[in-house]
Amino acid sequence: MNDNFALAGYFRIIWNHRWLISAITIAVFLATLFGTIRQKPVFRATGSLQIDLPKGSVASLGELFQDQAAPDGYMQTQAEILRGSAIVSLLIAKIEPTDASMSPSLESVQEHLENFKSRLSTEVVKGSHLIQVDFESESAEQAAATVNQLMAIYIDQTRVQRSQTAQNASSWLLDQLNQTKQKLEQATSSLQRYESDHQLLFVQTADGGLQSIETQRLQELQSDLTTAERLRIEKGSVNKQAQSGYAYVLKSPLLDGLLEKETEFKQKLSQLDAKFGPNFPEVKQIQDQLKDVQANQAAERLRIRDSVAADYSSALRQENLERAAFDRQQKIVAGASQQLLQDGILKRDVDLYKQLYEGLLRQMDEAGVSSQLDNPSARVMEPAQIPITRIRPNIMHMLVLGFFTGLTLAVTFVFLQEHFQDTFQSADDVAAHLNLPLLGVIPAVPIRNSVETRRRYSGKAATLQLEGATSIPSPQDSEPWFRLDRDGPGNFEISEAIRNLRTSLLFSSDGSQPRSILISSALPSEGKSTVTANLSVALAQLGKRVLSIDGDMRRPSLHRIFSMSNKLGLADYLKGNSSWQRVVSPTVVPGLSVIVSGGRPRNPAELLSSDRMEDVIRAAQSEYDIVLVDSPTLLNMADSRVLASYVDAVLLIVKSGDTPKKLVKQAFNNLRTVSAKVVGVVLNHADMRSDEYSFSDKHYGSDNEASNPPKNKRDGENAFN
Numbered sequence: 001m002n003d004n005f006a007l008a009g010y011f012r013i014i015w016n017h018r019w020l021i022s023a024i025t026i027a028v029f030l031a032t033l034f035g036t037i038r039q040k041p042v043f044r045a046t047g048s049l050q051i052d053l054p055k056g057s058v059a060s061l062g063e064l065f066q067d068q069a070a071p072d073g074y075m076q077t078q079a080e081i082l083r084g085s086a087i088v089s090l091l092i093a094k095i096e097p098t099d100a101s102m103s104p105s106l107e108s109v110q111e112h113l114e115n116f117k118s119r120l121s122t123e124v125v126k127g128s129h130l131i132q133v134d135f136e137s138e139s140a141e142q143a144a145a146t147v148n149q150l151m152a153i154y155i156d157q158t159r160v161q162r163s164q165t166a167q168n169a170s171s172w173l174l175d176q177l178n179q180t181k182q183k184l185e186q187a188t189s190s191l192q193r194y195e196s197d198h199q200l201l202f203v204q205t206a207d208g209g210l211q212s213i214e215t216q217r218l219q220e221l222q223s224d225l226t227t228a229e230r231l232r233i234e235k236g237s238v239n240k241q242a243q244s245g246y247a248y249v250l251k252s253p254l255l256d257g258l259l260e261k262e263t264e265f266k267q268k269l270s271q272l273d274a275k276f277g278p279n280f281p282e283v284k285q286i287q288d289q290l291k292d293v294q295a296n297q298a299a300e301r302l303r304i305r306d307s308v309a310a311d312y313s314s315a316l317r318q319e320n321l322e323r324a325a326f327d328r329q330q331k332i333v334a335g336a337s338q339q340l341l342q343d344g345i346l347k348r349d350v351d352l353y354k355q356l357y358e359g360l361l362r363q364m365d366e367a368g369v370s371s372q373l374d375n376p377s378a379r380v381m382e383p384a385q386i387p388i389t390r391i392r393p394n395i396m397h398m399l400v401l402g403f404f405t406g407l408t409l410a411v412t413f414v415f416l417q418e419h420f421q422d423t424f425q426s427a428d429d430v431a432a433h434l435n436l437p438l439l440g441v442i443p444a445v446p447i448r449n450s451v452e453t454r455r456r457y458s459g460k461a462a463t464l465q466l467e468g469a470t471s472i473p474s475p476q477d478s479e480p481w482f483r484l485d486r487d488g489p490g491n492f493e494i495s496e497a498i499r500n501l502r503t504s505l506l507f508s509s510d511g512s513q514p515r516s517i518l519i520s521s522a523l524p525s526e527g528k529s530t531v532t533a534n535l536s537v538a539l540a541q542l543g544k545r546v547l548s549i550d551g552d553m554r555r556p557s558l559h560r561i562f563s564m565s566n567k568l569g570l571a572d573y574l575k576g577n578s579s580w581q582r583v584v585s586p587t588v589v590p591g592l593s594v595i596v597s598g599g600r601p602r603n604p605a606e607l608l609s610s611d612r613m614e615d616v617i618r619a620a621q622s623e624y625d626i627v628l629v630d631s632p633t634l635l636n637m638a639d640s641r642v643l644a645s646y647v648d649a650v651l652l653i654v655k656s657g658d659t660p661k662k663l664v665k666q667a668f669n670n671l672r673t674v675s676a677k678v679v680g681v682v683l684n685h686a687d688m689r690s691d692e693y694s695f696s697d698k699h700y701g702s703d704n705e706a707s708n709p710p711k712n713k714r715d716g717e718n719a720f721n
Contacts, residue, residue: 017414024410025403032402042136042392045143047384049131049151051078052377078378079122079131082154088117090157091150095142120150130381140387147384155378162377170364177360184353190346221326228319232312239312243305252304258297265290422660430654430681433661434668439508439651439680440501442527443493444687481530481561484537485589501531501682502538505651508679514649516617516627518551518676520640521653522667524633527684528653529557532630540592544625547584549595549616551631551643553604556597558630562587569598573616574607580616593624604632608639614646634667644676652678656686 014021053074081087092113104112119136133151137143265286272283424430430438488495506513519535521528529552536548549570550558559566564585572578573595584593595616601607620627629647631640644650650671654664671678 013414013418014411017417021407021410021414024413025406028406028409029399029402032398032405036393036395036398036402039393040138041390042138043140043143043387043389044134044136044391045140045147045384045387047133047147047151047380048125048382049082049133049154050129050379050381051075051131052129075124075129075131079124082122082131082133082150083117083120085113085117087150087153087157088113088120090153091146092116094149094153095146120146133384135384136391144384144386148380151380151383155380158378173360173364177357177364180353180357180360184350184357187346187349187353190349218326218330221322225319225322225326228315228322232315232319235308235312235315239308243309252300254300258293258300261293262290262297265293422662423657424654424659424661424664424683425656425687429661430683433665434652434681436652436668436678437504437508437680438683439504440497440682441656441686442497442501442531442682442684444656444685481557482534483561484534485541498531498534498538502535502542504680505535508649513626514647514677514679515621515625516629516647516649517679518629518631518640518644518647518650519653520631520634520644520650520667521655522634522659522663523655524555526653526655526659529561529630531651531653531682531684532628533558533561536592536594536628537589539626539628540589544591545623546592547595547620547624547627548592549620549627549629550597551608551629551639553597553600553607553639554632554637556600558594559596562594564594564596566596566598569596570616571598571601571604571607573598574610574612575601576612580619605638605642609642613643617646634670635663641670641674641676644671645674648677649679650676652681654681654683656683658685 121134123132123134124130125132133147135143135146135150137146269283269286269290272280272286276283278284424433430436482491482494484495484498488498505517508514519528519532529550532548536546540546548558550556551570553571556566556569558564559569564587568578569583573580573583580595583595583598585596586593607613617627617629627647629643631643634640652664652668652671668678
């Protein structure tokens with residue numbers, strides 16, 4: 001609900017100022033159009049360069065034909081070089097030759113260079129070897145020529161730099177080659193001299209290397225010692241098993257034959273013994289033969305053990321001999337290790353210088369080949385073409401931008417104006433700043449009068465002048481005011497506004513109609529007295545009994561509005577000089593009575609604060625349907641706050657576009673200090689030319705208006721002031 005209310009308020013502000021917004025928007029639009037038309041057209045030419053990666057000072061043959069991914073850092077560097085001061089200066093000198101007789105200052109040259117560079121842009125095409133070159137100029141031909149010449153200058157500069165780099169590299173390589181050759185010769189001579197002095201002999205190994213004879217002999221003895229150790233271990237294991245009597249070790253052809261005979265004799269002995277008994281001669285013979293075979297077996301096993309032990313002893317002696325020879329040779333090699341170490345160092349120096357020499361010689365050959373190939377490091381991929389369409393000014397874009405800029409400025413200006421507007425203009429202002437309902441709006445429209453009476457109102461003084469009127473007011477009243485029963489038929493807008501206020505007021509208290517209402521305002525001349533009088537008339541026209549009390553003893557007005565005498569009134573009652581019924585005066589409006597203020601007292605605040613004032617309001621409520629009290633202004637006076645504490649409701653009158661919001665808020669706060677019930681606000685003297693109000697002359701009217709139009713524009717103005 002609040003969001004819809006806020007949006008409606010924003011829309012209302014925009015709609016009310018639509019002509020101002022349109023004027024500002026059109027002005028900015030036309031200014032943009034005029035400025036765009038006056039601008040000179042600008043063209044942009046675009047070309048692209050392919051940049052190859054650097055191959056080093058001297059590239060190898062493989063690198064010359066190898067396509068590598070371009071690192072972003074290198075490509076970005078080349079893009080900056082393209083638009084750098086060095087190349088751009090060469091370009092300017094080529095396309096803009098200067099007069100030799102003129103010597104421009106350094107500041108002007110630098111300024112021209114920066115201006116030229118501001119129109120030049122280079123951008124790396126991501127993930128490629130390409131750089132896009134753009135240049136902007138007021139001449140399409142010059143833009144294309146500048147881009148093409150810039151790329152050509154870059155390629156020439158790159159080729160020159162590459163050639164110089166190659167020459168420098170070749171000279172450096174040749175110098176290094178000569179120095180390395182001398183060092184290689186010196187290292188070789190030192191090696192040969194050292195080996196000759198120390199009589200170091202070397203043999204060639206299987207892999208083609210060289211090895212000293214003593215070292216080779218030590219390696220051979222180490223191999224023999226390893227073999228002897230392995231053999232001794234094997235013999236020792238067999239000997240241990242033989243001495244332990246393992247059958248699988250004690251084997252020989254003779255022992256095998258004896259074992260077979262033993263088996264044969266045992267079988268025969270078993271058969272004969274079972275058949276003839278142990279005393280049979282043949283049994284005894286076989287027993288003797290069996291004993292001989294077993295004795296031979298024992299002798300053979302003993303022989304085998306002795307043989308295995310002899311083999312073990314032989315292997316042990318051989319191992320000791322090999323170890324002794326190895327130890328002697330090891331001492332010999334250890335004595336010559338320092339010489340061999342120094343010899344190895346000299347050999348490594350020779351190998352190092354030999355590798356350096358061969359590498360430099362190979363690079364020299366490749367440098368000659370690469371210089372002959374002359375492979376460029378940059379080439380034009382796409383030359384710049386003469387542009388057909390201009391990039392600036394984009395008329396359509398500028399016009400759209402100008403339109404929206406003007407619209408934005410206009411709306412911003414309107415909202416700022418509304419924000420800093422210090423007066424109440426609409427119901428939205430009332431709701432936002434006072435949180436009160438707007439019960440009525442009194443329009444600021446000319447007052448149209450009957451044929452007999454022609455009145456002219458001054459919006460400033462809020463007075464009604466009579467010209468040829470048939471009824472003359474009292475002598476002391478030279479400024480009669482608008483009254484609904486008398487002037488309403490000829491003024492539809494004001495009449496309907498008062499009736500709308502009447503309806504809103506009757507339904508403003510949640511179904512319970514207030515019996516006594518105080519009508520006040522923050523400042524004088526806001527129309528509270530006129531609203532009080534005409535609201536009284538409107539309520540009386542409904543058939544209600546209405547009493548209107550003029551409580552403004554400093555500036556009384558009700559007696560002038562109703563053309564009544566002000567001699568006897570409220571002041572007389574409050575002083576105790578009369579009863580309240582005696583000061584009540586009927587009016588020409590049926591059902592409406594008035595208590596005028598009476599003579600001006602010296603102490604109105606004390607009189608209004610007395611119990612008699614509260615008594616008269618309470619007593620009047622018992623005899624009348626509604627009691628309306630016209631009070632003094634709320635600021636700088638205590639009268640209204642005193643009266644507000646006596647009534648059921650308070651109606652606050654605010655003059656639209658005139659009373660500052662700060663003062664209205666202060667008046668409202670004064671009412672809150674006495675716990676007064678403020679039922680709403682009446683916005684008086686509202687500008688009906690604003691579209692926030694729904695009625696106007698072109699929609700509503702009366703027969704009287706049609707038959708009696710005003711004779712001039714000043715036939716009457718709003719009397720609610």
